[in-house]
Amino acid sequence: MIIAEGSPASEGIGIGLIKRLHWRVPKVPPGVVEEGGAQGEVLRFDEALSHARERLVALKEDLEGRLGSVEARIFDPQILMLDDPQVVEGTRDYISNHRMTAARAFDWRMLELKERWAQTSHPMVLDRLNDLEDLKVRVLNRLLGIPDPWAFETSDPVVVVARDLTPSFVARVDPALVAALATDEGTRTAHWAILARSLQIPAAVGLGSLTQRCQEGQPAIVDGRTGRVVVDPDENERQRYERRRTTILGWADSIHEIALQEAVTVDRQSIALRANLDLPGEAERARLYGAEGVGLLRTEFLVVGRNKMPGEEEQYEAYKRVAQTFPGQAVIIRTFDLGGDKFPMFLHMAAEQNPFLGWRGVRVCLDQPELFMPQLRACLRATAHGDVRIMVPLVNTVEEIQAVRELLNAAADQLRAEGKPFNRGVKLGTMIETPAAALKATELAQHVDFFSIGTNDLVQYTLAVDRTNTRLAKLFDPFHPAVLRQISLVARAGRSAGLEVSVCGEFASKPLGAVLLLGLDILALSVAWPSLPEIKKLIRGLRIEDVRRAASDALHASSSQGVKAALIDAIGGLPDLAHNSQH
């Protein structure tokens, strides 16, 4: 049995036989073009570009029909590259002036661009290298007459293992035949991973040398919630995951029933159980899964892979669509959280030594009113269609919130003057994602209408553990007493100021995490939509009195193990948790 720990990229459990995909950029044979042959090569290159465009547009249209327009835009960066003079003119120049073959000229040009892009350490740019590679393979294969590298035949579900994948591959996968995806490299923000989430194919990334450690045809399990892959599982492990998968599939069958149930504890304490959304297209599914609104609408989908700033109208339509999916329920739109692992091409951010400690979140928005104002206006206009609230990421100080409020007031004045409707009492909240914000919660509470704790970042900044570094995954510990004490502090500060305190970090979707949070009297949780049934079932089996006692014991523990033990002890154990390394 081999266990590989990577990062979660798409929820769900996939079980199947390994299918190793060895794909690489084709090797271009050497050679020069005969005297007078350059014109013909330029024509061949142009034909390969039109062929690529045709195929990409067809893939885009197919996705648009199956998933919606936001997902379909995943192919835009590649389509845009086909018109980029750096790509097109650069290649033609190599053909005409250096008598290179079309394949060689294109190969060189793309290599140069890759080198240039790779010099930055921004993960977002590195994700776009994956798009570049996808396009490169497509065009070179056409020029060299190589058949489709992605085609494979199977009649049984397979677990695809590869160094990395591409959007073109995932867009054509049949979810009935591909049980899961697992890659040595890759990130959760890569376009293919976003597609896998939309298509509900479980995926894990950053698995190191998995391709070398496994063999074709071996049985494997991919746990897309924890990023764990088990190759050749023993009987115990296999049965455990089979059980878990059956439970998850069982939820899918009774999803309507679960969705209609209230998120309420045995002793009738209601919990606001909302969904985290990465794309507006997920709103409908979240509603079907029983979400009572949206606790975190990430808005970075509007900038990922785009070469210009998103306009107000497009944003307004996207936010309105989500608001209308949840009539009368809270829809919390988080303003752009750029920087860190989310880097937009159009801002031309200089490479930073430590992007997570750099120009990120509210800092970027306050420095770029031309980016921020259209978003604030679009959010405000969406308030006319539901209980839309606005939330700001990575806040450290009261001054930042005051500056946002000033801009929000200015946007409201503009809309009023233009006669556009919006809710004048819109709620403005802050995320609590840094120790600075947690320790200043009492002061911040005087300036906002709600708190939402982002444990993904709070853990990262408290423990100095990069959340994207798979090598440090074991150290990324939300049960660390230092994290727990800050959450408790924020909950108390928010409560005494009469604010709603919620948690929208991934900690809320872990059963033991949810127990702890409820025990700290945090009565609003926002989780990735696939986790909604599990967390709702958990809530319905708990007594608030028991979880309060559990949290109070946990607060006295001096280690993460002690915290977990106190929780399990106080509530008499949790189903399936004893085996779950990531609880």
Ligand code: PEP
């Ligand atoms: C968080 O930090 O916990 C959070 C929810 O925000 P994101 O994961 O988008 O940084």
Ligand code: MG
């Ligand atoms: Mg965050």
